[in-house]
């Protein structure tokens with residue numbers, strides 16, 4: 600495997616997109632196919648809430664209201680996670696960055712590790728609301744349930760539950776927060792050569808193919824030395 604600093608080296612992927620766009624599902628696919636750690640800040644926070652740690656106690660109310668946890672806290676969490684050895688050759692970030700401040704911090708954190716590939720998954724608002732209102736996750740392992748599952752997780756057989764923040768009022772708040780605080784990241788990243796916009800309003804396996812193709816294109820361009 601390539602060492603950090605070698606060229607071409609790390610595949611540093613950021614999955615961008617609103618809640619319900621399928622970032623988690625696609626990040627998981629990429630993680631498995633490319634053997635990269637999936638780093639979901641939402642999962643890290645939910646685990647902390649579940650375990651009742653100091654971080655979890657600090658973040659719980661903010662998450663349940665559909666708002667964003669502070670930039671300082673999130674940047675510290677991601678900095679710590681990216682310093683682990685499994686992330687040295689790349690990673691798939693799901694749910695971070697969510698603000699321009701976080702994006703600037705991420706650029707700084709990985710300035711020595713090769714470019715970030717940004718994949719922006721685009722889905723219309725009414726479809727996002729529909730997905731989030733019907734979404735279930737596994738209460739044991741936290742993974743998203745497929746729309747066909749009814750009562751048990753396909754991975755670990757745990758019971759399926761609705762996320763506390765997937766109630767319709769909170770969903771609308773989260774989508775507003777996305778528009779206000781996270782959508783500006785599209786402009787922040789879109790002028791870079793390694794940015795791709797992907798139509799997420801399709802079956803997950805079709806979106807996966809598009810994600811793979813976009814990533815291959817960016818990696819190819821990087822190897823030819825045209826991406827920045």
Ligand code: AMP
Pocket residue numbers: 618640641642644661662663665666667668669673693694695696697701764773
């Ligand atoms: P997610 O599972 O990505 O939808 O995240 C669930 C919740 O965790 C969000 O609604 C926020 O409250 C919080 N959260 C996750 N990632 C971040 C982040 N990068 N910045 C701020 N808050 C976050």
